[in-house]
Amino acid sequence: xxxxxxxxxxxxLALAATYAGWFAGDRHGGLALLVFALPPALLALWAAFxxxxxxFWAGVLALGWFSHGVMLAWSEPGVRGWAMLVVxxxxxxxxxxxxxxxxxxxxxxPPHADAPEx
Numbered sequence: 001x002x003x004x005x006x007x008x009x010x011x012x013l014a015l016a017a018t019y020a021g022w023f024a025g026d027r028h029g030g031l032a033l034l035v036f037a038l039p040p041a042l043l044a045l046w047a048a049f050x051x052x053x054x055x056f057w058a059g060v061l062a063l064g065w066f067s068h069g070v071m072l073a074w075s076e077p078g079v080r081g082w083a084m085l086v087v088x089x090x091x092x093x094x095x096x097x098x099x100x101x102x103x104x105x106x107x108x109x110p111p112h113a114d115a116p117e118x
Contacts, residue, residue: 005047005048005050007096008044008047008054008055008058008093008096008097009044009045009047009048010044011089011092011093011096012040012041012043012044012047012058012093013040013041013044014089015040015065015086015089015090015093016037016038016040016041016044017037018082018085018086018089019032019033019036019037019040019086020033020037021082022036022079022082022086023036023037039061040058040061040065043057043058043061055096055097055098056097058093058097059093059094059097059098062090062091062093062094062097063090063094065086065089065090065093066086066087066090066091066094068083068086069083069084069085069086069087069090070083070087072086073087
């Protein structure tokens with residue numbers, strides 16, 4: 001199994017659990033769970049089957065989660081801890097979702113057959 005196949009669903013579930021913990025006991029907790037915790041939980045299930053589309057959408061949505069976390073960390077001191085955890089998980093999700101592309105772009109390349117030897 002690839003690292004992304006294990007790590008991406010785990011990080012998405014951690015994000016869903018973070019939102020669930022954050023909004024536990026909130027008077028609008030049910031709606032918050034529907035909006036914030038359900039999408040990463042469903043993406044975790046989808047990503048567990050190694051879907052490239054799931055990784056793409058996890059990366060796209062993580063940009064929104066990242067922005068939301070930065071906004072709240074900056075403007076609401078009372079929730080700064082939760083928001084910074086969301087920011088960290090979002091950055092991790094973006095990196096893991098894009099790992100194959102990063103490896104293809106920056107990984108070692110085999111030498112060309114027609115390249116002069118050093």
